[in-house]
Amino acid sequence: MANFMSRNDLFLFLGFTIVVLAMPIWLAPFGAGYPDLLQRFMIYGIFAVGFNILFGLTGYLSFGHAAFFGVGSYAAVWSFKLLTLDAIPAMIFAVVISGLFALIIGFLSLRRSGIYFSILTLAFAQMSYNLAYSVLTPITNGETGLQLTLSDARVLDAAMGQTLVGQPVPTLLGQQLSGYAGFYLCAGFLILSFFIAQRVSGSPFGMMLKSIKSNQTRMQFTGFNTRPYALSAFVISGMYAGLAGALLAVTDPLAGAERMQWTASGEVVLMTILGGVGTLVGPVIGAWLIKYFENILSALNDQILANFWSFLPEGAADLMVQVTGKFVGDGWFLTLGLVFVLVVVFLPGGVMEGVRRIAATLKRSGTPDSKSRQTQPAE
Amino acid sequence: MAKSNVVLHVADVHKRFGGLHALADIDLQVEEGQTHAIIGPNGAGKSTLLNVIIGKLAPSSGQVVFDGAILTGRKPHQINQLGIARVFQTPEIFADLSVLHNVMIPAFAKRDGAFTLNMLRSLDSETAIRQEAEHMLEDVGMLTRRDMHAGSLSRGDKRRMELAMCLIQHPRLLLLDEPTAGMSRHDTNTTIDLLKKIKSRGMTKVIIEHDMHVVFSLADKISVLAQGRIIADGTPDEVRGNPKVQEAYLGGAH
């Protein structure tokens, strides 16, 4: 194990695993300990971890990653329809298809860098989205979204002699995936995704990706062909997005084109930034925070707010309900936008940088003479 | 001299930009193991020549041959993989990474080639490369700064680190583009000392330089460029005594 993973990495990984698996327990007091929400935490965590492999390590800002997420969902649902209701083939299929899709789009988009790269990915994603709504309706079922029906072919299931009773739902080795089973499936994949991301980031390959972000010119004059490195990162992150999309289809077998819209691409960017670009756990935390507050804040209504502010005198309470009402419920995106702007302006490193700063302040106040010994550590 | 000794041959190169004849009839032979300086006043075509050598600019006619391989049209990473390392006028480094990592990265390029998908190996298990990088940092006197952010180094230290990044690849040819440009006297002197120290390693070097002090203390051979032509070629003493050179260049300086 010693050569395989350093002590710190191992602790980080074990800590992460425990935190994730124990989520149903420690999140219960926060009103988030139910499988449906926890599944989304896992799924968007995977999405963000994958996105960070591209944006966090290489610095290439893609505004089109929702396309891979959507393709993963469609591929998984098609696997359920055509092959079998089992989740494993669906996920393999989804990861392969979205990886291929990312290979094509990445190959073309990575011919340019900077904002041109961002616009290219955006253009490809918007094309996919618009086509999914229009001419590709036979594959995507347009606005209705792709659903499972009793009359689907499911050749593998049929060959195995399985017949279906009632509504078709995805299974895992014959096991139904409702409730916590679904959560633990997604949690397992998040932990696996995190592990792979950790390995990638701590490998020579990961260092090359960081060097591309740091100085592409030097990288080339050092003898590296930077494009295949960036393309590999692009494809890996596309596969992560496809896996996340597939898991969303496993837990809720309905794939709609809105998953590919550029606002969805923007969301994963927000998650990564909010948590901390380029860090391992930051993007996951960002995804959890956004999904948690989305869940909490969008469920609040004026009634609840009125109760909350009832300790104030009548007029003031009404005013506070009016004001805070703008930031919750449908107004949750306003809160998200404001928080996001504040983070980018004041804390570009996201939550992780905040934690580091607080830790540094605490440490400094602990050791009075530390100012004289300050050096600039790397990373 | 046997012809096999020539490692870099700039053969009859012309470069025109529209009507401007930036390089005319350049023929330059750099011999194995020598330090060859290219000097000239501003606008003489030094940068253009360097860009032609590294393949960034295509010559209008003629070609650049390195050890039997034509460099024109090759990408920077291919040129590096042939054994040519380059030091830039303003140090090009990985400012966000540690000094140690900066020096390790080129070693990977040397060992693994232009692209390898080695994403499942741990960086911590690369002890051989780390030790090599540490030796190299010791050589340039920077081992104590190994964990610092490269971006926070002084300009002279950045240059020393960049040299270490090149040297760790054991290049057959080292291109130095004004290695002391913009440096304080002190940093210039330490850089010269370092370049003298690595001279004994038998590596071929081409230095583009403006600063006479640097050139005459380092070069085995000097080519003087003026208005896109080579007006003189020879040992430092020969060049110093050449009246054409004094007229074109040294006249003002001495």
Add this chain to the structure above:
Amino acid sequence: MFEVIFLQFLNGLDKGAAYALIALGLTLVFGTLGVVNFAHGALFMLGAFCAVMFRQFLTLETVTIDPTQLSPWGAPLEIREPLVQAWFGDFGAILVNYSVPASILITIPIMLLIGIALERGIIKHFYKRPHAEQILVTFGLAIVAQEVIKSIFGPNPIPQPMPTDLRGAADIGAWLGMQANVITYPLWRMIYFLFSAVVIGGVFAFLQFTTFGMVVRAGMADRETVGLLGINIDRRFTIMFGLASVVAGMAGVMYTPLLPPNYHLGMDFLVLSFVVVVVGGMGSLPGAVAAGFLLGILQSFASMTQIKAFFPGIDQIIIYLVAVIILLVRPRGLLGRRGVMES
């Protein structure tokens, strides 16, 4: 056949005009301030809502119930009288009728203030930060702007009527001596096109013939040198950002009768106008205008049934397709300079 092509060309003009106006401001901000502004579409949307707000203000009514008269369904008749009409009589009625063009008068100061506040408050801190961070902060601002509008005006589109006198269509075919009623073009679209031509002309004239414009153009060509000349570039940047906001806002106002504005109008147009800017060449003003019209017209042709029969769905993706092809074949766009935004 000629009529059909000419008609599609005309149909593309007004959309192209909108693209050109948005892209003009976007590229102006990029060229002078070096900022990639993802909130520019939101400025277009805010302009459109200036028109909405102005009309809502104009149509504030007093409601008096007249018990002596009955409405057709038997309830006491409610007499609604717009306040403006009560105060200003006929002029008030005309004002209500012409609310959209009239709202330009309030849009200019409002957008100028918004632009200056944005630049002074946030954007100026991002001049030296990486483009990725500029994209992110302006993206956040765009979300805030659209959510504020949503919480005030609601999620649904709010149609804005055009003035009654300008509702018809111009028989352009007849003007050109062709058969009558073959090539007709809605008057308002024509007005939009003419309006945009005037605004674009105004911006170019401003940059061409004023000292201020000269400095700005010099700044676009070489920011560092202009900074070294000791010219107070900061204040000019602020004004440029305000100007770009005003242009975007006016484009939004005049577009409202063609497309009822809703809160995500800005985002819809932003993606397209970025594509336009990139196709035209980042930082090139003529490029942005040319590409705006070009893409508007292309989009119009792509929606012809004859074309769609050949390439199903082409109308949905044409703009993006053009963007991808231009970027891959001619990375600096039609009229872009070298080395802009490459790193």
